[in-house]
Amino acid sequence: MTSQRTRDRLIDRIEHLGIKNQDVLRVMRLVPRHLFMDAALSSRSYENTALPIGHGQTISQPYIVARMTELLLEGHDDKLENILEVGTGSGFQAAVLGSLVKNLHTVERILPLYRHARDLLYDLGYRNIHVHHADGTWGWKNTAPYDAIMVTAAPDEIPDSLIKQLKIGGRMIIPVGENNGEQILQLLIRTSESDHIIENYESVLFVPFLQQES
Ligand code: SAH
16 A cells, blocks of 8 residues: 555645645655554555654654645745754654755654664665754754744744744744644744744644753
């Protein structure tokens, strides 16, 4: 059940659900989602659902991966230079986003997930995706500021430290809300050194963003 036809059927469904960015749809037809999950679950890899990847974490639902990527890249015809993802998990979202930007830095706090995603992305040939083992509460300072930031786990509120690592005019897409409660997909645009605006999109269900006390 991992044929191109199966994958195409999923992407047709995602398009039907409202994804318009043709580059996002094209890339999602190419990235082999079944390789980003345990073989025991790979028969379900082209269903439009989140699935467990161990350590209490999940690989995101394909529609949400497409939606977050589309919202992050909106208004940019050229490839963005420098992007940060917080929450590498399986590496699937990183593979999709990394195919559409120049450089992607992605951080994961759980060591075995970090190692697995790093090796898999390397084996699949992604040389512009840089995987780091770190707590993303403070983003990834070494290569900040970023044109865009994607967070794939849900904090109660958007961490200031991440806003500070966005360029002025940069965009952040992030699910915000209580653990296991309702979360809202928010798009933050940094309008100046001290200001930003936030737009609300659909409700979503993500694993919690674990924040260290500062
Ligand atoms: N983008 C992933 C989704 C993985 S689920 C995918 O496509 O598979 C979210 C991930 O965020 C989990 O792996 C979890 O360990 C990680 N995470 C949660 N809080 C984090 C933090 N503060 N710093 C880094 N990673 C975090």
